[in-house]
Amino acid sequence: xxxxxxxxxxMFFDKEKIIHVRAxxxxxxxxxRKAALKKIMxxxxxxxxxxxxxxxxxxxxxxxxxxPLHEFIPQNKAEIExxxxxxxxxxxxxxxxxxxLHELNPMLGHRGCRLAITYPExxxxxxxxxxxxxxEMKKKKxxxxxxxxxxxxxxxxxxxxxxxxxxxxxxxxxxKAGIKLDIQIGTMIEVPRAALLAHKIAEHADFFSFGTNDLxxxxxxxxxxxxxxxxxxxxxxxxFEADPFKTLDESGVGELVSIAVERGRSTNKGIKLxxxxxxxxxxxxxxxxxxxxxxxxxxxxxxxxxARLAAAQAVLNNA
Numbered sequence: 001x002x003x004x005x006x007x008x009x010x011m012f013f014d015k016e017k018i019i020h021v022r023a024x025x026x027x028x029x030x031x032x033r034k035a036a037l038k039k040i041m042x043x044x045x046x047x048x049x050x051x052x053x054x055x056x057x058x059x060x061x062x063x064x065x066x067x068p069l070h071e072f073i074p075q076n077k078a079e080i081e082x083x084x085x086x087x088x089x090x091x092x093x094x095x096x097x098x099x100x101l102h103e104l105n106p107m108l109g110h111r112g113c114r115l116a117i118t119y120p121e122x123x124x125x126x127x128x129x130x131x132x133x134x135x136e137m138k139k140k141k142x143x144x145x146x147x148x149x150x151x152x153x154x155x156x157x158x159x160x161x162x163x164x165x166x167x168x169x170x171x172x173x174x175x176k177a178g179i180k181l182d183i184q185i186g187t188m189i190e191v192p193r194a195a196l197l198a199h200k201i202a203e204h205a206d207f208f209s210f211g212t213n214d215l216x217x218x219x220x221x222x223x224x225x226x227x228x229x230x231x232x233x234x235x236x237x238x239x240f241e242a243d244p245f246k247t248l249d250e251s252g253v254g255e256l257v258s259i260a261v262e263r264g265r266s267t268n269k270g271i272k273l274x275x276x277x278x279x280x281x282x283x284x285x286x287x288x289x290x291x292x293x294x295x296x297x298x299x300x301x302x303x304x305x306x307a308r309l310a311a312a313q314a315v316l317n318n319a
Contacts, residue, residue, distance in 0.1 A: 002059035004298020005276040037125040044129035057143025070101040112152025156200040190214035198260035207272035248285040283310035290314035
């Protein structure tokens, strides 16, 4: 029925874009960052246009840049030298800048919406690309339903600020094109504080998408990348009924989801609620999603047939 999670960071690894992304990362001034982003914008627009055309008017939920910037840095000497030449810097200067991006715990570091608070021009570029691609679709009389998703919100004001800036840019571009278009703006609920403050966050959101991978990590204080070393023992010894990264933990993480659903709808009755991540393809989790009142689930393409069947079973089982 659409795309529940379009990860824009994957687009940045394209060879044509990555050099400009890296230039943006090592920039010292806003003007330098904007110059690099200006080269990325038309390439991103091209990506979004292709996605919109393929989806033929079905909703496309586009998550703005989420991972920390260090994930895009050059990985070898040749790439560092190429970047230094582009930026007219010494190799040592580029290396020092790249080293400064290192974080001890990047999952909880400078990523997601925090990037937009520090560097608002990053999200502005992506919003511009999405809007211009949608405008081009409308000019060709083709249906388009873009949804912009802001990741890693933990404070209502984060979403309020980013939404205000995004809406102003969208309005400016639509007015200039003489086009009317509804572009929804929502957020991922993926940290416990966001779930608990859902009633305040919902005042600035058209939709919530529960990012249960990160919500599970932050609720349990488990690293998804490392938990495989001990989770099988927890399941074998009966501490857990199942791996919480495969089947949603209803008593803990599920309670956070339930709280967010109730509180979110208390201040925004029309808010659309869904789930994205691998949990969205798990039958037991899908049953929970139906019981808690979510509107949709999103999962990897290969799991869609299972998810459809599980959704039908959930309706019958809870009739």
